[in-house]
Amino acid sequence: MSDWLSPQEWTAVRLSLLVASVATAASLPFGLLVAYLLARGRFWGRSLLDTLVHLPLILPPVVTGYLLLVGFGRRGPIGGLLAEYGIVLSFRWTGAALACAVMGFPLLVRAMRLSIEAVDAKLEEAAGTLGASPPLVFLVVTLPLILPGIIAGMILCFAKAMGEFGATITFVANIPGETQTLSSAIYTLTQVPGGEAGAMRLTLVSIAISVAALLGSEWMARLVGRRIAP
Amino acid sequence: MTSLEVDVEHRAGVFHLQASFRSQGRLTALFGRSGSGKTTLVNAIAGLVRPQRGRIATDGAVLLDTRAGVFVPRHRRRIGYVFQEGRLFPHLSVRQNLLFGRWFAVRHERGDAADLHAVVALLDVGPLLERRPGELSGGEKQRVAIGRALLARPRLLLMDEPLASLDEARKAEILPYIERLRDEAGVPIVYVSHAVSEVARLATTVVVLEEGRVAAVGATADILGRLDVPALDQGGEGGAVLEARVQAHDDAYGLTILATPAGLLQVPRLSLAPGDTTRVHIRARDVLLSVGPPHGLSALNVLAGRVLEVGVTALPHEAASIAVRLDCGGAPLNARVTRKSVELLGLVPGRTVFAVIKSVSFDRGAGGGLESVGRCEDGAFVAR
Numbered sequence: 001m002s003d004w005l006s007p008q009e010w011t012a013v014r015l016s017l018l019v020a021s022v023a024t025a026a027s028l029p030f031g032l033l034v035a036y037l038l039a040r041g042r043f044w045g046r047s048l049l050d051t052l053v054h055l056p057l058i059l060p061p062v063v064t065g066y067l068l069l070v071g072f073g074r075r076g077p078i079g080g081l082l083a084e085y086g087i088v089l090s091f092r093w094t095g096a097a098l099a100c101a102v103m104g105f106p107l108l109v110r111a112m113r114l115s116i117e118a119v120d121a122k123l124e125e126a127a128g129t130l131g132a133s134p135p136l137v138f139l140v141v142t143l144p145l146i147l148p149g150i151i152a153g154m155i156l157c158f159a160k161a162m163g164e165f166g167a168t169i170t171f172v173a174n175i176p177g178e179t180q181t182l183s184s185a186i187y188t189l190t191q192v193p194g195g196e197a198g199a200m201r202l203t204l205v206s207i208a209i210s211v212a213a214l215l216g217s218e219w220m221a222r223l224v225g226r227r228i229a230p
Numbered sequence: 231m232t233s234l235e236v237d238v239e240h241r242a243g244v245f246h247l248q249a250s251f252r253s254q255g256r257l258t259a260l261f262g263r264s265g266s267g268k269t270t271l272v273n274a275i276a277g278l279v280r281p282q283r284g285r286i287a288t289d290g291a292v293l294l295d296t297r298a299g300v301f302v303p304r305h306r307r308r309i310g311y312v313f314q315e316g317r318l319f320p321h322l323s324v325r326q327n328l329l330f331g332r333w334f335a336v337r338h339e340r341g342d343a344a345d346l347h348a349v350v351a352l353l354d355v356g357p358l359l360e361r362r363p364g365e366l367s368g369g370e371k372q373r374v375a376i377g378r379a380l381l382a383r384p385r386l387l388l389m390d391e392p393l394a395s396l397d398e399a400r401k402a403e404i405l406p407y408i409e410r411l412r413d414e415a416g417v418p419i420v421y422v423s424h425a426v427s428e429v430a431r432l433a434t435t436v437v438v439l440e441e442g443r444v445a446a447v448g449a450t451a452d453i454l455g456r457l458d459v460p461a462l463d464q465g466g467e468g469g470a471v472l473e474a475r476v477q478a479h480d481d482a483y484g485l486t487i488l489a490t491p492a493g494l495l496q497v498p499r500l501s502l503a504p505g506d507t508t509r510v511h512i513r514a515r516d517v518l519l520s521v522g523p524p525h526g527l528s529a530l531n532v533l534a535g536r537v538l539e540v541g542v543t544a545l546p547h548e549a550a551s552i553a554v555r556l557d558c559g560g561a562p563l564n565a566r567v568t569r570k571s572v573e574l575l576g577l578v579p580g581r582t583v584f585a586v587i588k589s590v591s592f593d594r595g596a597g598g599g600l601e602s603v604g605r606c607e608d609g610a611f612v613a614r
Contacts, residue, residue: 126317128304129276130382131334137305140333144321 005201011177012185013205019093019181020161023100024154027108031153035112056167057106065170068099072171095172096179100164104157111156115149116142147224155217162209182206234258234386234418238274238284238294247271247281247442255435257412257419259428259450262439268422271439272388275420276311277304288418289385305334310384310417314391316371318363324374325359331382349377352414353407369400373407380415387411390422408432430454430471430511454511455555455562469513470563476502491561493533497590510590514553517565518586521575531587533558537579540572556585 005013037043038050056064072079073090082089089095119142127137165183172179174188186202189195237250247267260268273279275286277293280301286294293302293309318327328346350356353373363371372392379387389408393401405428412419412432423429429436429450436453438446446453451471474488479499486500490510502508524532535558552572556563563585567577577583 120317122313122315122317123319125278125304126311126313127319127330129278129307129309129311130331130378131305131308132330133303133305133334136334141319 005205006198008176009185009198009202012180012182012202015093015096015177015180016162016182017209019096019100020158022094022097023104023161024108024158026097027101027105027157028150028154031105031108031157032112032150035109035116035153038109039113039116053109054106056103061103061164061166062170064102065099065167068095068102068167068171072098089172091172091175091179093172093178096168096181097161099167099171100161101157103164103167104160107156107160108153111153112146112149115146115152118149119145148221151217151220151224155213158213159210162206162213233288234275234420235285235287236271236275238271238281238286240270240274240279240281240284242270245270245442247274249439249442249444251437251444251447253420253435253437253447255418255433255449257421257433258435258437259433260420260422260437260439261424261426261429261433262445263424265441266439267442268424268439269390270442272311272390272420272422275386276309276388277302277307291385308383308385310379310382310387312372312375312379312387312389312392314394316363316368316375318366318371318374318378320363322363323359324355324361324363324366327363327374328355328359328377328381330378335383345381345383349380352380352410353377367400368396369403372396372400372404376407376411380411380417384417387415387417387419388422389419391424392421393423393425393428405431426454426468427511430469431509451562455564468564469511469516470561472510472512472561474508474510476500476504476506476508478504492535492558492563495531495587495590512563512587512590514564514566516587516589517563518588519554519565519567519571519575519577520584520586521577521581523584524586527586529586529588531590533563533585533587535559535563535583535585537577537581537583538562539579540577556583558585 034049034053038046038053069090070076072082072095074080074083074088079088079090087094089098123145124137124141127141128134132140163183164181165187168179168181169184169187174180174184176185180188182202182205186199186206189199189202233252233254235252238247240247245265245267247270249267249271260271262268270279274281274284275288275293281294281296283296284294285292285296288309291302292298292300293307294300318324319330322330328349350359353376355370355373355377358366358370358374363374366374376389376392392408393404396404408419408421409432411417412434421428421432433450436446436448436450437444438453446456451473454468454471470492472490472492474490474495477487477489477494479486480496481499484499485496486498486502488495488497488508488510495510500508518529520532523534535556537554538557539555541553541555550568550570551566552569554565554567554572554577556565565585571577575583
């Protein structure tokens with residue numbers, strides 16, 4: 001199997017999986033917080049936050065990538081600050097993960113927000129009268145009930161991250177072994193003579209990963225759904 | 231004796247609640263039409279609503295005192311709440327639902343396995359323990375919800391129309407459990423209802439709410455007999471509540487003789503022992519009046535009495551009928567008759583009359599048993 005793909009192609013597959021996993025895992029807590037705020041919070045600037053979260057969905061990915069470059073580049077306001085603590089994102093795989101996380105964030109938040117809105121707040125009231133403090137109510141009532149939404153959001157975010165191209169290539173370029181993900185690798189292969197075979201192999205890998213993710217999520221959703229069916 | 235003290239004022243939109251009462255009862259019924267503020271009031275007791283002004287205390291604990299800046303959050307109040315629609319956690323089994331409160335209890339307040347056994351036995355939920363709420367009937371759900379609230383060891387149990395979403399058969403299934411709870415669990419109960427029959431059967435104390443204000447408060451028998459509380463009337467559903475004691479059984483005719491303050495009543499045989507007590511509810515619309523001793527009637531429970539008061543506040547759609555309050559040997563009895571009869575018979579306060587009772591509802595009340603409620607109609611009664 002390992003001879004089937006060239007070492008460089010393997011690296012791209014591994015890197016893509018790493019970037020997508022890290023992007024999904026790292027944005028999960030933030031996504032949950034923002035989803036909860038948007039679903040339940042009544043505060044000034046709520047619609048501004050809503051717009052900001054959804055912006056990457058509407059903007060051309062290249063624009064998002066460029067804004068990341070401006071903000072998180074070595075000389076950017078945030079990137080410069082992070083660099084002082086030894087954290088460099090531009091032209092690193094971590095930067096690719098950031099780009100993917102930003103692009104997947106709206107999808108993650110949207111799925112979780114819908115599931116939080118669907119939770120009957122009366123159940124949370126009932127839990128309160130039984131002695132559960134608000135953080136515990138969230139842990140033992142809200143969280144289990146929104147688990148299907150969390151899984152759905154994570155799958156969407158992961159899928160988006162696997163396919164991300166525009167923002168990633170703009171922010172962290174296309175460096176083999178560091179920032180060259182599946183999509184960038186396929187793009188590169190289509191630009192060189194004789195690259196079609198490699199592009200086709202990576203395309204098949206890409207399809208396999210997507211199908212596996214989809215089936216996995218269906219399976220998990222069914223498992224969870226059976227547990228919390230009303 | 232545990233007492234409940236409520237004095238709150240709360241404004242939400244156009245609705246204005248301003249209610250104040252005290253109760254020492256084992257089961258205090260909050261009674262009123264929908265929109266009278268019953269649910270807002272229990273939500274204030276539970277801490278789900280924060281009244282703008284007032285004080286709530288129970289069992290010596292101050293839960294709310296706006297003047298002193300006290301507002302105990304709901305999870306520290308130890309007020310059990312049985313909601314109209316159960317609100318069981320769908321992701322937990324019945325057993326986990328029942329034990330939910332225990333997860334959060336302070337160690338010394340935490341119940342033990344014996345508690346679970348006692349509650350499971352009290353509510354007959356043993357066979358349901360491993361099921362999910364989705365697999366339960368409406369009546370079963372409410373029993374589990376009651377058990378869940380009890381196992382959190384509340385100082386007070388609130389029940390907000392727990393029977394409202396159930397059909398008659400399911401209601402009859404739950405009522406005896408609530409009676410048992412009142413008599414055996416040792417937790418005072420506040421029971422919200424708009425059904426006179428439930429209140430008459432269950433309550434020891436009644437608080438009548440009308441448009442956000444307390445219209446009347448007192449012992450059940452005193453309140454249900456009053457003519458000046460329109461909410462209680464409901465077309466003659468209201469009436470007298472009498473404590474009754476089984477005097478003897480008449481085996482030859484299959485009857486039970488009940489001694490009440492108003493006189494002896496004969497009803498089809500009850501499975502109670504002589505000396506047992508029960509509660510009798512005589513609806514105003516089931517009482518006929520006669521100015522002379524009646525003869526040749528099949529309805530044979532006839533009590534002699536005196537007219538105390540003739541009602542004036544007939545409901546507009548029932549302007550033809552009117553409530554008359556009687557005194558039968560010191561016990562109150564209500565009759566709903568037509569205005570025409572009042573005039574023809576010359577029913578004025580002081581007049582001696584005979585009350586012909588067509589039907590009696592009774593429950594085993596203080597007896598604490600599980601016999602379902604009975605109602606005896608007309609001909610089943612025998613002359614005294």
